[in-house]
Structure formats: structure tokens, C-alpha cells
Amino acid sequence: MSDKPLVxxxxxxxxxxxxxxKRSVIEACNxxxxxxxxxxxxxxxxxxxxxxxxxxxxxxxxxxxxxxxxASNADALxxxxxxxxxxxxxIINTLSKTDExxxxxxxxxxxxxxxxxxxxxxxxYIAKEITKHLQAAGTRKVHIVGHSLSTxxxxxxxxxxxxxxxxxxxxxxxxxxxxxxxxxxxWMFANASEAMFKLxxxxxxxxxxxxxxxxxxxxxxxxxKYYNVMHALDPMRLDGFEPRIGDNWIPNETYLRAYxxxxxxxxxxxxxxxxxxxxxIDPAVRYRFLWEIMPADAISISKQERDQVENEVVDLVDQxxxxxxSFSSISSASNFxxxxxxxxxxxxxxxxxxxxxx
Amino acid sequence: MKRTxxxxxxxxxxxxxxxxxxxxxxxxxxxxxxxxxxLNYSEELDKGPEAVxxxxxxxxxxxxxxxxxxxxxxxxxxxxxxxxxxxxxxAAPFELNxxxxxxVELSSDMDFNYYLKFSQGxxxxxxxxxxxxxxxxxxxxxxxxxxxxESTQQIQAQYLGTWATAWSAYTLGAKEAxxxxxxxxxxxxxxxxxxxxxxxxxxxxxxxxxxxxxxxxQLSSTTFAAPPNKQLxxxxxxxxxxxxxxxxxxxxxxAALSLEWFGINLWQGCFGSNVACGASLISxxxxxxxxxxxxxxxxxxxxxKYSFGATFRDGETGIFVTADLLKAITDKKSEVKSWEKRxxxxxxxxxxx
Numbered sequence: 001m002s003d004k005p006l007v008x009x010x011x012x013x014x015x016x017x018x019x020x021x022k023r024s025v026i027e028a029c030n031x032x033x034x035x036x037x038x039x040x041x042x043x044x045x046x047x048x049x050x051x052x053x054x055x056x057x058x059x060x061x062x063x064x065x066x067x068x069x070x071a072s073n074a075d076a077l078x079x080x081x082x083x084x085x086x087x088x089x090x091i092i093n094t095l096s097k098t099d100e101x102x103x104x105x106x107x108x109x110x111x112x113x114x115x116x117x118x119x120x121x122x123x124x125y126i127a128k129e130i131t132k133h134l135q136a137a138g139t140r141k142v143h144i145v146g147h148s149l150s151t152x153x154x155x156x157x158x159x160x161x162x163x164x165x166x167x168x169x170x171x172x173x174x175x176x177x178x179x180x181x182x183x184x185x186x187w188m189f190a191n192a193s194e195a196m197f198k199l200x201x202x203x204x205x206x207x208x209x210x211x212x213x214x215x216x217x218x219x220x221x222x223x224x225k226y227y228n229v230m231h232a233l234d235p236m237r238l239d240g241f242e243p244r245i246g247d248n249w250i251p252n253e254t255y256l257r258a259y260x261x262x263x264x265x266x267x268x269x270x271x272x273x274x275x276x277x278x279x280x281i282d283p284a285v286r287y288r289f290l291w292e293i294m295p296a297d298a299i300s301i302s303k304q305e306r307d308q309v310e311n312e313v314v315d316l317v318d319q320x321x322x323x324x325x326s327f328s329s330i331s332s333a334s335n336f337x338x339x340x341x342x343x344x345x346x347x348x349x350x351x352x353x354x355x356x357x358x
Numbered sequence: 359m360k361r362t363x364x365x366x367x368x369x370x371x372x373x374x375x376x377x378x379x380x381x382x383x384x385x386x387x388x389x390x391x392x393x394x395x396x397l398n399y400s401e402e403l404d405k406g407p408e409a410v411x412x413x414x415x416x417x418x419x420x421x422x423x424x425x426x427x428x429x430x431x432x433x434x435x436x437x438x439x440x441x442x443x444x445x446x447x448x449a450a451p452f453e454l455n456x457x458x459x460x461x462v463e464l465s466s467d468m469d470f471n472y473y474l475k476f477s478q479g480x481x482x483x484x485x486x487x488x489x490x491x492x493x494x495x496x497x498x499x500x501x502x503x504x505x506x507x508e509s510t511q512q513i514q515a516q517y518l519g520t521w522a523t524a525w526s527a528y529t530l531g532a533k534e535a536x537x538x539x540x541x542x543x544x545x546x547x548x549x550x551x552x553x554x555x556x557x558x559x560x561x562x563x564x565x566x567x568x569x570x571x572x573x574x575x576q577l578s579s580t581t582f583a584a585p586p587n588k589q590l591x592x593x594x595x596x597x598x599x600x601x602x603x604x605x606x607x608x609x610x611x612x613a614a615l616s617l618e619w620f621g622i623n624l625w626q627g628c629f630g631s632n633v634a635c636g637a638s639l640i641s642x643x644x645x646x647x648x649x650x651x652x653x654x655x656x657x658x659x660x661x662x663k664y665s666f667g668a669t670f671r672d673g674e675t676g677i678f679v680t681a682d683l684l685k686a687i688t689d690k691k692s693e694v695k696s697w698e699k700r701x702x703x704x705x706x707x708x709x710x711x
Contacts (some may be wrong), residue, residue: 066555073560121551126583130543135537138530139393141521164581166543174540179479180533181455190457202570204577212580217636220480257467285554291470294381296515325645 005141005184007054007293008133010126012190012276013110013146021276022056025145028280029054031269032290035281036301051294057129059122059153065112066237108340108347110149115336123157130161134181141184143293144223147276148190148236153192153204158186158222159211178212178219185292186213186223188241189231189279195239199336208241209249215258216250225292229262229285232272235346238332239339262288267316272350283310296313380504385516388502389524395421396527404531407451412455415451422446429521431490433495441476442525448478449528451673456532464519464527472515474522490514547582554585556688558625559662560633568592591621592637596680598642598665604674606647614644615677616657625660634662639690642678651673 011021029048032038039046046192048054114122134142146154165175215226230237242261243249264282267273273357280289287306290299333339378384402410426442429435445460447453456459458479466472472490477483488494498517499506517565561569569590577584598612621638628635636659643652653669653676661665666679 068558069560070563106530112563116570117563118555119570119577120585121555124548124551124582128541128548131537131541131544135534135541137525138534159580160582161540164579165540166582168543174543176536176540177457178537179461180529186681202567204570204576206578206580210580211420216476217485218477218480218483219461224463225468260468292466296464296472296519297512299514 002053003138003140004051004053005143005293005295006133007052007143007145008130009054009145010059010147010154011056011060011147012150013108013301017060018056018058020056021058021147022054024057024137024277025054028286029279031277031281031291033299034167035286037297038301038305046190047296048294048349050288051298054162055133057126059125060110062118062122063110064355066118067109079187096214098101101254108343109341111343114149114153115196115204116202119156119204122153126153126157127161130157130202131176131278133177134183143185143187145167145187146189146191147279148192148274150239151188151191151267152193152196154188155191155208155213157204158208158213158345161166162212162222165314176222176325178216178221178223182221184210185225185227187227187289187292187314188229189276190236190274191241192236194241195236195339198239199333199339201336202244209243209247213252214250217254217258225260225290227262227292229264229279231264231273231279231282233265233267234275235342238342266313268313271316274346283313291355315320364368378504379507380499380502380513382501382516384504385513385520388517389425389520392421392425392521393524393527396524396532399528400531403451403456403528404535410451418528419446423519425525428501429518432501433494433518435486435488438474441486445476445478446525451588454479456529456536459528459532461526462522464516464522465709466513466515468480472518474518488514488518531563544582547584554589554625556684557662558589559591559623559636559659561592563592565589565594587624587626589623589625589636591623592618594621594638598678600642600644600653600669600676600678602649602653602669602671602676603647604672605649612644612646614642614653616640616642616678616680617705618657621659623662625662632705634658635660638665640667642676677682 006069007025009021009025011018011046026048029052033046033048041110055148073260130144144154144158157344161176162178163175165173167173191208193205193211197203199206212221212225213223215223216222228241230242243259245252262284264279264284266282266284268278268281270276271277279285287299333342391402394521395414395418398414399410400486402414402627422442423439423446425658426439427711429442438489445462448460460476460478463475463477464472465475472488473502474488476486482573496506498514569588570577570588572590573586576586594617594620595614598614598616599611599647601611603610618638618640621636621640623634623636626635626637638657639654640657641652641654645651651672653671654670655667655676657665657667657678664680667676669676
């Protein structure tokens with residue numbers, strides 16, 4: 001059995017598979033490793049896969065099934081209503097197109113499904129996957145990576161897994177305890193849990209300040225360490241989760257030792273500030289991420305070399321000024337509808353810029 | 359402190375005869391005896407504290423004590439010995455329950471500094487920051503019996519981390535049992551939600567949304583929620599086949615557009631049975647000669663599939679029936695036609711004198 005540290009990557013929104021999100025993290029890690037001259041010199045052929053097992057977890061199949069079901073039922077109803085003449089069937093027409101692929105149906109609909117209709121079944125699926133891996137992990141360290149929508153899913157799922165768990169009818173509670181099953185680190189890229197909690201009109205998610213998806217020194221929560229990473233141009237930043245020391249979220253000592261908020265500002269290989277690959281290869285993240293998930297002592301890059309690599313980064317932000325300004329103009333949302341519109345605007349801008357469907 | 363170094367000396371001498379490169383494998387092999395002792399103890403703890411033999415428990419204690427002496431000498435921290443001794447005694451079979459047993463971990467802070475953490479339950483842990491320097495590396499190389507070189511400097515955290523993991527491995531059985539137990543319940547709840555979505559009466563997205571809002575307290579709590587036992591319906595369009603006896607000949611039996619204003623369905627069963635049932639307030643619309651086009655009434659649902667009811671207009675009563683087509687053709691649009699044909703056949707028989 002492998003004794004490599006285990007990294008569970010839970011996919012965000014859009015048509016991603018467990019495999020594609022896993023590849024994204026592997027490629028980002030290998031890109032980052034290769035950026036350090038000393039790493040290239042000493043361990044030229046070593047890849048992240050030689051040190052760490054990265055596992056993708058996707059839940060898109062749940063949403064795909066629902067999209068197909070909505071479209072199929074709407075088509076059936078349209079067929080029946082055709083016999084009734086001119087029925088104002090705009091809503092049915094819209095529903096019947098739910099299985100077509102565009103930014104609305106593949107990205108935004110995921111957010112709406114999770115917020116309003118398929119919350120608990122997604123959480124239970126992710127909970128089963130996480131629990132299965134923790135059970136089999138033995139002495140291996142386990143890290144979890146969330147991105148975009150999956151930060152909301154993880155906030156809720158870990159909050160329930162390590163919180164109340166499942167309460168049996170006889171009063172017995174089954175749950176994971178941090179004492180036995182605490183994960184080593186939780187990485188939340190483009191953390192949207194706060195926005196969802198505040199703006200979701202159906203109120204089906206857990207307040208991130210109250211969720212046990214937070215760090216602790218005494219193993220009383222889901223994770224030992226918590227990294228909260230947000231790009232300065234990411235639309236999620238506006239209502240992002242950003243607890244401060246003294247907020248009573250966690251004790252101050254834990255905040256200083258086990259919590260890190262990182263704001264990234266670069267656009268390096270992609271113009272998309274919401275891209276997971278882009279997040280990981282950001283100079284403010286890349287070494288810290290590798291150092292955290294790789295076995296102790298597997299990587300040691302001097303501060304001087306790290307700084308040098310950061311200085312040599314070719315940043316696209318200046319070349320993409322128009323794009324940057326467009327992202328900057330997205331304003332904070334006061335309700336769920338505004339938020340979805342913001343995300344839609346973001347998607348359209350990126351599509352226009354990259355000339356391809358996201 | 360110097361006393362601990364003396365204790366560790368024979369160990370150092372015994373390992374110093376070989377000369378090989380310091381590797382991860384060497385570190386793991388070095389702590390294998392402690393890990394095995396821990397796992398043996400874990401295996402017996404799994405069967406309950408009364409199943410633990412003194413031999414196995416004492417073997418783990420002896421390994422833990424011996425290892426602590428070595429670690430204390432390597433990182434020049436006497437306190438390791440006393441902490442290891444204190445916490446390992448708290449790990450006695452009957453001392454604490456599975457969750458609260460002590461552990462040792464090597465953790466790190468946000469400035470890339472390692473620290474050792476002795477903890478028990480959720481009590482405030484004891485934190486020790488080891489001094490990582492060349493001298494420490496040399497001592498590690500000595501106890502591992504490998505050659506000190508530049509690469510050895512990068513093996514300090516691994517040496518301590520593997521020791522801590524091996525020390526704490528006696529809790530592995532409890533860790534796995536906790537996850538295994540929960541897994542069964544997670545699976546059972548998942549299956550219930552699958553039934554809610556795909557076996558209960560079909561709900562439009564806004565109906566699911568409405569149901570979620572009504573049950574928001576359970577869904578947003580920190581305990582996993584089973585699916586609600588009631589489905590709620592709101593502004594739900596569909597088509598029914600309606601017979602109005604008082605309508606003009608030729609327009610008595612017609613397809614009608616229906617709209618459920620509000621409804622409820624006990625999808626898992628009602629009145630103590632496992633047969634689902636529910637009801638909705640409904641209006642129907644159809645263009646009928648001699649009567650109001652709109653009728654209002656009540657629709658009843660049975661078995662998550664079939665619905666029927668009565669409407670009233672201009673003093674005339676209409677009856678309607680529909681299997682839940684939405685449900686019946688969820689996966690195959692092509693079945694719509696064959697279903698319509700079957701319904702036509704049934705109604706043709708009903709209409710026949």
C-alpha cells in the first residue's frame with residue numbers, strides 16, 4: 001500500500017470530471033516544481049506523482065442527471081401541451097434547453113442546483129468519498145483542495161461530517177472526530193462559502209464562521225491547517241470569506257499558526273483569475289502548496305531562490321489591462337440574482353477574451 | 359538532559375558501524391519496530407480494552423520510552439522523555455476512550471517552522487519546537503547509521519515525523535472504525551435522497567427549491583438531513599384528460615391544461631402504509647362549448663405516479679385523470695407517444711356505452 005500523502009481535489013463548477021481536476025492539480029504542481037532551478041538540478045526526472053497521490057472527486061454526474069431530467073420532462077410537457085394550442089410555454093422552452101451546453105447550464109446552473117435543489121445529496125456523496133479515503137489512509141497525511149463551488153460544498157460537508165454527523169433514531173451520533181480523523185490541511189481557492197451563505201435565498205448552507213471546516217491546534221475541528229486563497233480579480237472576492245484575527249472564529253494562536261489568507265495578483269499562464277491551475281502556480285502559493293502536500297523534507301527551496309523565481313514571473317495582468325478593468329468593474333452583489341449575474345458577466349468576458357467556450 | 363544522552367549512547371554506537379546514504383527508506387526502517395508495536399497495540403484495542411494483553415501494551419510502552427530517549431538526545435530536548443512517558447501512560451487500555459487517546463504529531467506553522475505536538479483529547483496541546491541545525495542532522499545520521507552529507511540536512515523533519523506517526527499509530531484501529539461506521543449511514547442516507555429525487559413524484563426545479571426553503575433549518579444544520587417526508591408542489595403546470603358531463607356533445611372529453619396551485623405529497627407512505635399519497639388544489643383550462651373554460655378543484659396523488667380528481671365550473675362537475683407523465687417518461691421521451699396511446703385506449707373504453 002502506498003504511503004504517499006494523499007491529496008483529495010474536489011472539483012468546482014462546470015463540465016469537469018474527477019480526472020480533469022486531478023490533472024489540473026498535477027500539472028500545476030509539476031509546473032511549479034520545474035520553476036525552481038535547484039529542483040531541476042537535483043531531481044530532474046522527479047514529478048509530483050512520485051511523492052504525492054492526487055485523487056480527483058467529482059459530483060458533476062449528479063447535476064448532469066438533473067439537467068437531463070429537467071430537459072426530458074419539459075420536452076414531454078411541450079409535446080402534451082402542443083394539443084392545447086398557443087400555450088405561453090416560455091418557461092417550458094427554457095427548461096427543455098437545460099441539457100444544452102453553455103456557460104449558464106454548465107457553470108451557473110451548478111451553483112443554482114447546489115444552492116436550491118441538490119445540496120444534501122452532493123454533500124453526502126462528497127462525505128462518502130472523503131470518509132472512504134480517510135478510512136483507507138492509515139498513517140498517510142490527507143489534504144483536501146476545494147475550488148470555487150466546491151469550497152461551499154466542502155464548508156458544508158466537512159461541517160456536517162465533523163459536526164453533528166448522522167443522528168440515529170436511538171440518539172446515537174455517528175460522525176468523524178478531529179481527534180482521530182483530522183485532515184492535515186484544507187486549501188480553499190476562490191472561497192465562495194460566505195457569499196453563498198449570505199445570498200442564497202433558500203438558506204440551505206452552513207455559516208462558514210460556524211462550520212467545523214476550520215483549523216484547530218487541539219484536533220477539535222476538521223483540519224489542522226486552513227489556507228484561504230483569493231485572486232484580486234476573481235469575482236468571488238467581493239463577498240469572499242475573510243475572517244480576521246479576533247473575530248472569534250478560531251483562537252488567536254490558531255489563527256496565527258494554522259490559518260493563512262493569501263491574496264494572489266498574478267495572471268501567468270491563463271487570463272482567467274478563477275482558474276485552479278492559475279491559482280496553484282501563483283508565486284504566492286506554489287511553494288507553500290508543494291511544501292504542505294509533499295512529504296516532510298521532500299522539498300526545500302531557499303527563500304532567495306523563491307524570490308528570484310517570483311521576480312522572473314511574466315505577468316499577463318498588464319497585457320490584459322482591459323480584461324482586468326472589466327473584472328474590477330464587477331461590483332458586490334446584494335442578492336443571489338446579482339451574484340449569478342456577476343458570475344455570468346465574468347464568464348462572458350472570459351469567453352470573449354479567449355474566443356472559446358469555457 | 360545529559361542523562362538521556364548516556365541512555366542513548368549504546369544505540370548510537372550500535373548503528374554507527376554502517377555507512378550508507380541517509381534515505382527516507384532508512385528512516386522508515388529505523389522506526390519500524392515502534393510502528394509495529396503500535397499497530398499490535400491498536401489491533402488489540404480494536405477488540406476492546408479488555409482484550410489487550412499486558413505483553414502487547416508493555417511492548418508498546420517500552421518501544422515508546424526507548425524511542426523518546428533517542429529523540430530527546432537527537433534534538434537535545436530532555437522534555438521529550440517526560441512528555442512521551444506521561445502521555446503514553448494516559449494511553450493505557452482502560453484509561454480513556456478511543457477518541458481522546460493521546461497522540462504525538464509533527465506539525466508546522468505558516469512560516470515553514472516545524473513543531474512537535476503532544477495532545478490528549480481536546481485539551482490544549484504541548485508544543486515543542488525542535489532546533490533544526492547541522493548538529494541535529496549529524497546526530498540523526500549517527501543514529502540512522504548513514505553518512506552525513508548535505509542531503510542529510512533535509513531528513514530532520516522526516517525523522518521526527520515518522521517517529522511521531524509510529525508513536526501514535528496505536529489509534530489507527532479506532533480511526534478506521536470511526537470512518538467505517540459512519541460510511542454505512544452515509545450510504546443509507548444517500549440512497550434515501552436518490553429515492554426522493556428519482557422515485558417520488560417529479561418536482562420542477564422551483565418546487566424542489568420551495569421544498570428546500572421550507573426545510574432549510576434541517577438542511578443548513580451541522581447534522582446530515584434525511585430527505586423530507588413531504589414533497590411540496592407550487593404553480594405546477596401539466597396536462598390532464600378531463601371529462602365534463604354537462605358540456606356540449608363533442609366537447610365533454612378533452613385534454614386540459616392543469617395548474618396545481620399548491621400541493622403536498624407524503625412520498626414515503628401515508629396513514630401508516632407504505633403507499634404514497636397527496637393532494638393539490640388545482641385549476642384546469644380547456645376550450646369547451648357552452649361552459650366556462652376554467653374549472654377549479656382538487657387533485658389526489660397515489661403511489662407517486664398516478665393523479666386524479668374533480669373540478670367544478672358553472673355547476674357542472676368534471677373528473678380528470680392522469681398518470682404522472684413527468685415521472686413515467688423521465689428517461690425516455692419516446693415513451694410519451696406510447697403512453698398517450700395507452701391512455702386513449704383506456705378512455706375510449708370508459709366512454710363506450
